[in-house]
Amino acid sequence: MIYREAGQYKTTYLNDSQIFPIAQDRVAVALLLVVAFVAIPLFATPYIFSGILIPFLILALATLGLNILTGYAGQISLGTAAFMAVGAFASYNFMLRVPGMPVLLAFVLGGICAALVGILFGLPSLRIRGFYLAASTLATQFFVVWCLTKVPWFTNNSSSGVITAQQVEILGFKFETPQQKYLLVLAVVAVMALLAKNMVRSTVGRSWMAVRDMDVAAEVIGFRIMKSKLTAFAVSSFYCGVAGALYAFCYLGTVEPEAYNLDLSFRILFMVIIGGLGSILGSFLGAGFIVLLPIFLSVVVHYTGLPNSVTSNLELMVFGALIIFFLIVEPHGLARLWQIGKEKLRLWPFPH
Amino acid sequence: MTDARKIGDVILKVDNISLRFGGVKALTDISFDVREHEIRAIIGPNGAGKSSMLNVINGVYTPQEGTITFHGEVRQDMDTHQAAENGIARTFQNIALFTGMTVLDNIMTGRNLKIKSTFIEQAFWFGRARREEIENRKKVEEIIDFLQLQSVRKTPVARLPYGIKKRVELARALAAEPTMLLLDEPMAGMNVEEKQDMCRFVLDTNDQFGTTIVLIEHDMGVVMDISDRVVVLDYGKKIGDGTPNEVRNNPDVIKAYLGAH
Numbered sequence: 001m002i003y004r005e006a007g008q009y010k011t012t013y014l015n016d017s018q019i020f021p022i023a024q025d026r027v028a029v030a031l032l033l034v035v036a037f038v039a040i041p042l043f044a045t046p047y048i049f050s051g052i053l054i055p056f057l058i059l060a061l062a063t064l065g066l067n068i069l070t071g072y073a074g075q076i077s078l079g080t081a082a083f084m085a086v087g088a089f090a091s092y093n094f095m096l097r098v099p100g101m102p103v104l105l106a107f108v109l110g111g112i113c114a115a116l117v118g119i120l121f122g123l124p125s126l127r128i129r130g131f132y133l134a135a136s137t138l139a140t141q142f143f144v145v146w147c148l149t150k151v152p153w154f155t156n157n158s159s160s161g162v163i164t165a166q167q168v169e170i171l172g173f174k175f176e177t178p179q180q181k182y183l184l185v186l187a188v189v190a191v192m193a194l195l196a197k198n199m200v201r202s203t204v205g206r207s208w209m210a211v212r213d214m215d216v217a218a219e220v221i222g223f224r225i226m227k228s229k230l231t232a233f234a235v236s237s238f239y240c241g242v243a244g245a246l247y248a249f250c251y252l253g254t255v256e257p258e259a260y261n262l263d264l265s266f267r268i269l270f271m272v273i274i275g276g277l278g279s280i281l282g283s284f285l286g287a288g289f290i291v292l293l294p295i296f297l298s299v300v301v302h303y304t305g306l307p308n309s310v311t312s313n314l315e316l317m318v319f320g321a322l323i324i325f326f327l328i329v330e331p332h333g334l335a336r337l338w339q340i341g342k343e344k345l346r347l348w349p350f351p352h
Numbered sequence: 353m354t355d356a357r358k359i360g361d362v363i364l365k366v367d368n369i370s371l372r373f374g375g376v377k378a379l380t381d382i383s384f385d386v387r388e389h390e391i392r393a394i395i396g397p398n399g400a401g402k403s404s405m406l407n408v409i410n411g412v413y414t415p416q417e418g419t420i421t422f423h424g425e426v427r428q429d430m431d432t433h434q435a436a437e438n439g440i441a442r443t444f445q446n447i448a449l450f451t452g453m454t455v456l457d458n459i460m461t462g463r464n465l466k467i468k469s470t471f472i473e474q475a476f477w478f479g480r481a482r483r484e485e486i487e488n489r490k491k492v493e494e495i496i497d498f499l500q501l502q503s504v505r506k507t508p509v510a511r512l513p514y515g516i517k518k519r520v521e522l523a524r525a526l527a528a529e530p531t532m533l534l535l536d537e538p539m540a541g542m543n544v545e546e547k548q549d550m551c552r553f554v555l556d557t558n559d560q561f562g563t564t565i566v567l568i569e570h571d572m573g574v575v576m577d578i579s580d581r582v583v584v585l586d587y588g589k590k591i592g593d594g595t596p597n598e599v600r601n602n603p604d605v606i607k608a609y610l611g612a613h
Contacts, residue, residue, distance in 0.1 A: 016489075196475075199475045202471075202474035202481060205474075206461050206464070209450055209452055213452050216444075219412075220410060220435075220436065220441075221462060222433060222464055222528070235471070278452060
């Protein structure tokens with residue numbers, strides 16, 4: 001992967017503000033999409049779809065959502081799973097109670113419900129920040145799960161509190177096999193990642209970063225702090241809500257509110273930290289890393305002949321160590337490492 | 353100083369401004385005015401209330417007493433957003449750039465009030481959103497040319513040296529096409545050459561765009577050279593006001609700077 005962008009001159013500002021300004025990058029991304037949409041569905045096994053790829057993509061979407069809030073807008077949140085739960089249960093109820101509801105519309109509406117809840121629980125961010133904000137979003141986490149458990153209407157009076165997500169069907173086409181579900185999730189995630197990239201390269205994204213980096217200056221320039229924080233909460237929660245709905249409809253199938261517990265919130269936060277705060281690519285790298293790590297470790301344990309019980313403990317230890325490592329050594333995560341690697345390779349074999 | 357630049361009417365007038373933080377009187381009964389197209393300096397020893405004065409003008413602080421008249425509109429206090437919409441831009445004493453963003457993005461933030469598209473249009477990068485982005489980019493590029501920042505256009509601000517950061521901050525303020533520019537110690541901590549460059553940029557801004565400039569500066573050489581009129585503050589009170597020459601010979605000002613004789 002050694003290439004140089006020599007000779008690629010931009011003659012319009014539109015060309016210069018492309019997402020991938022270098023031609024080789026565009027080819028690489030196109031290839032990646034072809035592989036993801038065509039090659040993988042041809043060759044992958046059902047286990048790879050439902051055990052690795054689907055959870056990876058869904059968690060990457062949730063990570064992207066949290067990254068918008070924490071990485072771009074600088075507002076820390078421990079309530080990611082709660083927003084996912086709102087998205088999932090809202091989509092379920094829209095499907096259940098509105099006859100003929102198209103499933104994609106239900107996902108969008110679920111996301112919008114999550115966005116509204118996000119705005120509501122984002123209000124404290126106007127007065128508090130840092131640890132205190134984290135504590136208040138923690139309240140979101142507990143409140144939403146409690147609410148979904150205690151109010152039977154949300155789970156359609158199911159006695160065990162468990163719901164079964166409806167069949168996903170778009171224009172008469174049923175998404176049943178893992179492969180079909182994978183393609184649906186992939187399409188949703190790809191489109192939403194593109195939209196996120198567009199937002200962060202426009203004024204709305206700049207307003208988030210301005211508030212993150214220096215809120216007084218942002219205000220003096222004319223950004224409205226309140227609007228910018230609340231749009232960050234809304235957009236972030238929308239992403240988490242759609243991810244939550246996909247998690248229920250395309251991954252778990254049967255869902256209880258407890259599936260969206262604090263543990264999941266923390267996992268997604270780790271993905272953001274390891275992947276890279278304030279990076280779209282980082283969201284995917286972080287999610288991929290954390291989804292693949294336990295699988296990798298279990299393979300290692302299997303071949304070294306250690307007892308299986310070691311795996312889960314080993315996983316916790318490795319996670320802990322990695323998070324400390326990243327916070328100290330590279331707070332910008334895998335995305336930054338990737339960028340540094342690219343810059344080095346670009347010059348290689350010359351020193352500078 | 354060019355003669356072509358015509359100093360116009362009073363556009364900003366502060367009357368009897370008093371600002372207190374609890375028991376601390378930051379400003380006491382300050383009044384002065386600023387005329388269109390002029391360069392107005394505010395000087396004074398450390399802690400005299402110069403930065404507080406700027407913060408009152410663009411609404412970061414709310415004074416307990418007094419009024420601010422901008423373009424004929426009398427206000428008890430400015431609101432920061434209103435100030436920005438009315439064409440007041442500023443730079444800060446301690447550089448207040450958005451460190452995680454590139455130079456280009458930092459300057460683009462200065463154009464935010466010109467962008468009308470909603471975040472949903474921006475998400476789809478479609479129609480108005482894209483058009484506005486390109487139009488504003490054009491304007492930003494003019495400012496990049498004007499302040500000679502071409503070579504660092506896509507560099508993250510955190511990597512830049514101090515002098516360039518100060519210039520980027522000026523660029524961000526100019527991007528808003530302000531009618532009045534408040535500069536809080538634009539030359540602090542610079543060497544002679546950097547100061548000369550900065551002076552040139554301030555004078556050119558004033559000359560080419562006709563921007564009214566209110567400037568806080570400690571370097572008396574700079575103040576006396578570039579400003580049309582000077583206000584002197586000491587312990588939150590105004591002790592002098594006039595042309596650089598008048599101020600230089602004002603006994604109160606000499607006393608404040610050199611101590612009692």
